[in-house]
Amino acid sequence: xxIRGFRIELGEIEAVLGAHLQVGSVVVLAREDTEGDxxxxxxxxxxxxxxxxSQELRRYLQAKLPHYMVPGVFVFLEALPLTSNGKVDRRALxxxxxxxxxxxxxxxxxxxxEEEILAQVWSQVLGIDRVGIHDNFFDVTPFWxxx
Numbered sequence: 001x002x003i004r005g006f007r008i009e010l011g012e013i014e015a016v017l018g019a020h021l022q023v024g025s026v027v028v029l030a031r032e033d034t035e036g037d038x039x040x041x042x043x044x045x046x047x048x049x050x051x052x053x054s055q056e057l058r059r060y061l062q063a064k065l066p067h068y069m070v071p072g073v074f075v076f077l078e079a080l081p082l083t084s085n086g087k088v089d090r091r092a093l094x095x096x097x098x099x100x101x102x103x104x105x106x107x108x109x110x111x112x113x114e115e116e117i118l119a120q121v122w123s124q125v126l127g128i129d130r131v132g133i134h135d136n137f138f139d140v141t142p143f144w145x146x147x
Contacts, residue, residue, distance in 0.1 A: 003030055003038045006068040013071065016064050017042060022052040025080055027088050028071060031095065040071035043080065043093050051076055097129075107132040 001008050013028045024047035032038045046052065052060075054074040061070045073096040081092035107130065110116040115133050122131040 001030055008069055013069055020060055022047055041073045041096050042071040043075050043077055045077050108134050
């Protein structure tokens, strides 16, 4: 499959992500929730009580895969939905929420009216719930491949 001109192997991403010690099972999809905007979404079922963070999984994948194969969004589930045949029901996987990604740097709210206006504009443009004053465009954009 191709996303933004790059050939993507979903099975390869799943295999690498599934090798992480804290990942029990995983499914990766190319979702197009907005017309013309495909993004990689990883659905992760943690192995055990301690779930890895999105940022930890992103760094893990960045060390092993090209940047365009690193999912922009990680959705953590208790279990993958299954069909009556026992296969993963990909249609039943939930759409990712429009929230700020889990980043190393915490959210810092706008402090001035100008910062508030800019944050609101970027929040609307990116389709996420909030943008902090120190957020990097490339880190909070769910459809942009991270380097």
